[in-house]
Amino acid sequence: MTAVLVAHAGKSGGTREIAEVIAAELREAGLTAELLDAAEVDDVEAYGAVIVGSALYRRRWRPEAVRLLAEHEEALRNRPVWLFHSGPCGPLAAGKRISLPAGVALLAARIDAERTATFGGRLTPATAKGLFWKIMAAGPWAGDFRDWALIRSWARDVGHRVRIRVTL
Structure with missing residues (x-):
């Protein structure tokens, strides 16, 4: 059975919740999915595929997600990798x-x-941390703009593609 790493990086738990749903969809597809905080990933060799997700803060990825990609660059070249980020909020998200x-x-x-x-x-x-985000959370940018149907659909597609690309 193919093992898939689903690594996430964020501050307030929203990206982790997305990663949890992705991992659950992969398991539904018959894959083994391990969910880890990006900061906890020591090695990617045991995984046939890797998904890395980061929260976007001011159009920047979390440093622990960037570090995961940089530190494991060589190993990641030898397996399929998908990336996602979460963050757009407000009426245009x-x-x-x-x-x-x-x-x-x-x-x-x-x-x-x-x-x-x-x-x-x-x-x-x-869930807002810091004065800037607390101010933003009081205005039109506040709310939960995660599209769970889209996230599940993307995860199912990734699961299908993992099964095609990686020898079971």
Whole structure:
């Protein structure tokens, strides 16, 4: 059975919740999915495929997700890799595609990662950390803009592609 690493990086738990749903969908597809915080990943050799997700803060990926890609670049070149980020909030979040930050885009190109998926984020007064985010969470950017149907569909597609690309 193919093992898939689903690594996530964020501050308030919204990206972790997306990663949990992705891992559950992969398990439904008959794959073994291990969910880890990106900061806890020591090795990727045991996995036939890797998914890395990061929250976007001011169009930047979390450092622990970038570190995972950089430290394991050589090993990631030898397996299929999918990336996702979450973060667009507000009235225009639905369907908004955000490019990877330049440094992450370079790493993604070097490991030949699949096209990055953008998922809406979650920003609420209860989960906002820091004065800037608390102010943002009091305005029109507040709410949960994650499209669970889209996330599940993307995860099912990734699961299908893992089964095709990786020898079971």
